Amino acid sequence: MTQRFSTMTRHLGSSAVRDILKVTQGKDILSLAGGLPAEAFFPVAAIREAYDRALSGGGTALQYGLTEGFLPLRERLCEQMAADGCRVQPDEMLMTTGSQQSIDLIARIFLDPEDVILVEAPTYLSALQVFQSYQAVPVAVETDEHGMLPDDLEAKLLRHHPKFVYVIPTFSNPGGNVWSLERRNAVVELCRKHGVLIFEDDPYGKVKFNPDVNFPSLYSIDQQYGDNGNVIYTSTFSKTVAPGVRSGWVMADASIIRMAAKAKQASDLHSSLIDQRALHELLGFFDLQGHIRTVSAEYYARMVKMTSLMQDRKWEGVSWIEPQGGMFLWVQMPEHVKADVLLQHAVREGVAFVPGQVFYSDGSGYNRMRVNFTHTDPHLLPEAIERMDRAFRSYAAAAVSV
Amino acid sequence: MTQRFSTMTRHLGSSAVRDILKVTQGKDILSLAGGLPAEAFFPVAAIREAYDRALSGGGTALQYGLTEGFLPLRERLCEQMAADGCRVQPDEMLMTTGSQQSIDLIARIFLDPEDVILVEAPTYLSALQVFQSYQAVPVAVETDEHGMLPDDLEAKLLRHHPKFVYVIPTFSNPGGNVWSLERRNAVVELCRKHGVLIFEDDPYGKVKFNPDVNFPSLYSIDQQYGDNGNVIYTSTFSKTVAPGVRSGWVMADASIIRMAAKAKQASDLHSSLIDQRALHELLGFFDLQGHIRTVSAEYYARMVKMTSLMQDRKWEGVSWIEPQGGMFLWVQMPEHVKADVLLQHAVREGVAFVPGQVFYSDGSGYNRMRVNFTHTDPHLLPEAIERMDRAFRSYAAAAVSV
Structure with a gap:
């Protein structure tokens, strides 16, 4: 049966990030695509205590x-x-x-x-x-x-x-x-x-x-x-x-x-x-301000580790501005690179990011990508960047062979 | 500054129940208007335990x-x-x-x-x-x-x-x-x-x-x-x-x-x-089915208490069908009674209900009211019905004097 959905449903996009996560499900993928905070730093004990207090009344x-x-x-x-x-x-x-x-x-x-x-x-x-x-x-x-x-x-x-x-x-x-x-x-x-x-x-x-x-x-x-x-x-x-x-x-x-x-x-x-x-x-x-300082310091360390790993690779024409906060690195690539195609290579190599185009209302940003540095465990970052490196090389090889 | 709200906001009604509750705030009102379950029967200890378990992982x-x-x-x-x-x-x-x-x-x-x-x-x-x-x-x-x-x-x-x-x-x-x-x-x-x-x-x-x-x-x-x-x-x-x-x-x-x-x-x-x-x-x-049986039995007892108190008053032309479940009594009144006007008398006497008209898309139901029997403490029910009685009498007196 064909459903008679409202006009709005024709404009209800699916989240590109969630679509990417779906493709990667069940595979050995290091995802830099999501916007997830680091679970290891959630103040679980304090939150558990807070719920207990809230329900004690x-x-x-x-x-x-x-x-x-x-x-x-x-x-x-x-x-x-x-x-x-x-x-x-x-x-x-x-x-x-x-x-x-x-x-x-x-x-x-x-x-x-x-x-x-x-x-x-x-x-x-x-x-x-x-x-x-x-x-x-x-x-x-x-x-x-x-x-x-x-x-x-x-x-x-x-x-x-x-x-x-x-x-x-x-x-x-x-x-x-x-x-x-x-x-x-x-x-x-x-x-x-x-x-x-x-x-x-x-x-x-x-x-x-x-x-x-x-x-x-x-x-x-x-x-x-x-x-x-x-x-x-x-x-x-x-x-x-x-x-x-x-x-x-x-x-x-x-x-x-x-x-x-x-x-x-x-x-x-x-x-x-x-x-x-x-x-x-x-x-x-709970000392939330202190907690935020701790988490922010950890995110800073992860961002520095990731950008230095990326710098070591010397990807040609790839650059970024070092963020002063937040969760994302916004990466500029050479004009000939199509991030959505690169993503297919990346997923094959076991790493994911969000292609830049989805963040523009006019379809530009095709040669950019958003990379999250807060969620992936820091000891996995070298492997993630290694996989990105293989994706860049596989992308370049495919581009040449066309 | 006049806000340029969307067309939808012109169709965003406020809840009649919440409006009634606002009027009654701070006053000594026994409200039979809401659709609230009985707090005394919430399984608080079990819920507290459940949150604790959920957060233990x-x-x-x-x-x-x-x-x-x-x-x-x-x-x-x-x-x-x-x-x-x-x-x-x-x-x-x-x-x-x-x-x-x-x-x-x-x-x-x-x-x-x-x-x-x-x-x-x-x-x-x-x-x-x-x-x-x-x-x-x-x-x-x-x-x-x-x-x-x-x-x-x-x-x-x-x-x-x-x-x-x-x-x-x-x-x-x-x-x-x-x-x-x-x-x-x-x-x-x-x-x-x-x-x-x-x-x-x-x-x-x-x-x-x-x-x-x-x-x-x-x-x-x-x-x-x-x-x-x-x-x-x-x-x-x-x-x-x-x-x-x-x-x-x-x-x-x-x-x-x-x-x-x-x-x-x-x-x-x-x-x-x-x-x-x-x-x-x-x-x-948690034995939710057993809990639901307990709560339902209590609600039944409250409903029976309320309806028998109402019956004792012998309000002329006022009737209802005894519900087999749920939380509400739907009361039919004589054709000449306007429930929204009766409500004003009721609030003055210290009791509230929801006038029937708001439950119809065409404005009918003006001589009906919805009465909740689950939320008010049973020992307060005689007082609530006494106040309703005074409201009926005050309404009738006002109608005669017009």
Whole structure:
């Protein structure tokens, strides 16, 4: 029987990363494709303790909860955000089950078919897919390693009057780069000038290799203007605690949060109260900031090990900018290299990555790849890079023989 | 600043129940409005043990998981469903964060603006709201206490060629009634004949007052036809374990499950792996069937207590059919009574219910109310009914004085 699916389903892409993982299943593959944090560093004992505490208070933790989220958790998060220079009240915050839900809810309350949104090039693949599932049209703003180019942004704000500008200014996915303060200020100012919202996605901001450097969020910069916020900010505990706690949050003007809560109520009523209470307990007794420093230092070590292994191979025309945080290395290859074809060679050799093209709304980036350095065990990295080396050679040989 | 929200937001209703609860907040109100299970009966110790076991295995429980859900949990659920006469494979099952998400995902993959769906009259308020948020048009099929009327169903299948027929055949919300076997067979047959899917919502099926009576699901009846399933079935652990575990599931033809999983991936990647693993542990060591029998017996006792208190009042023209399970009493009042006005009197007297109108897609049901008997502590029931009595009298006095 042919199903009469909705129009939206024609725009529901499958995740390229998950497709790659499916191909590799059951095979001896070292995957650098996923965006997974290192399991060995999950604070399992503390999380176990936190759940036990959350469930020690009787049945209340197991009842239906507020759509907006567990109030004591929101209050605590507001305090934490204040330490990052963001003034936010609990009614300007919505708990979600992670960044993916935050993105989906914001898309849901803002996007109609044909609506334009502006994005970086490259940008987060799954966000692009969500926006496209609502039949919105992502338009790429010219972007360099310091962020969006203000001139092009302004031209496109004027031309398209987009619903919002979606950005990952700190350790972006896949680029791994950090926007300069100048660009942050310029983008906030331009969007205010033209009355267009900014949607700031910040899953990696805490995972920084130099703990003493601070990158102010666009949300905090926007607050210097003093009136209602023009930035919707989302972050998650997936990279700082663990993905399994399925907890993220959105901060925005209260009118936006109210509407997003309505959409969340229709989507799933509310996030797991057990998970939220456990997280609240965890933030009470666990040194999360210290934990994040430990994890970030380990990720830095893994990134350095990987890039030095890659450097040793002296792949011709292959380069990257060393990231200052986050989870990804964004690799530039010579113009003649097609990353999707290279991937087929790589999978045969037992290694996987994500071809760059999927991170662009316009199909460019074919000669780039995203490589994750956080998940693969460091002692396996030499073997992974050895396999990448064989893939490059096999690709070159096949190209010559055509 | 006026937000440029999407068209969908104009169709995002707020939950009438939550609106009522907001009005009553901070006041001494005995609420019979919600659909909450009794907290005192949550198996807290077992759930605590289950989370502890789930988190004893190290970091794997905290990593990203499959969108479709934790496979061992799906396998166990398939076995349980087999005991209820449903043949289902893990690839025909999707774990969700509860019925609300199941309904949203099915709506998302099937409904375009102007699509018609057929529903019972009355039907589940929040489902109606989700369908309407996708700008679908719910059309009510004539319904009596035995289920949808086949003739009217067939006429409307022919006239509207709806995307699906949404039904709650067992202890419906708000009706509390059970479809007869004859009607179940007829509806399954008619929908097959006209190639229209059935969407069967079964959150309360296990909460039955006579444990020896079985009501076959439409899903199981449909399987007697032997080929691809024509029924999408959803249920939840919210009423049998606790809402806090945020776990439900959808069963359907694999092609539908694949598409629903794509939609779930865009919505929230996957459900909490911790919650799913804990649930899997719980089903392994906890006597859930025995627990459900205990809870159902308690709910039966509460229902009997409430209805006998109501009977003692001899409210003129007020009647109900005693439910065989579920959580609600569906009360018929005289034609001249407007339940929404009565509610204002009730709230002043310190008691709340849900006026019937909100459960209809066409605005009828104004002289009905839904009363929950599971959540209020039994020793408070006499006071609640006393307040209802005062509300009726105050309503009548106000009506006379007009």
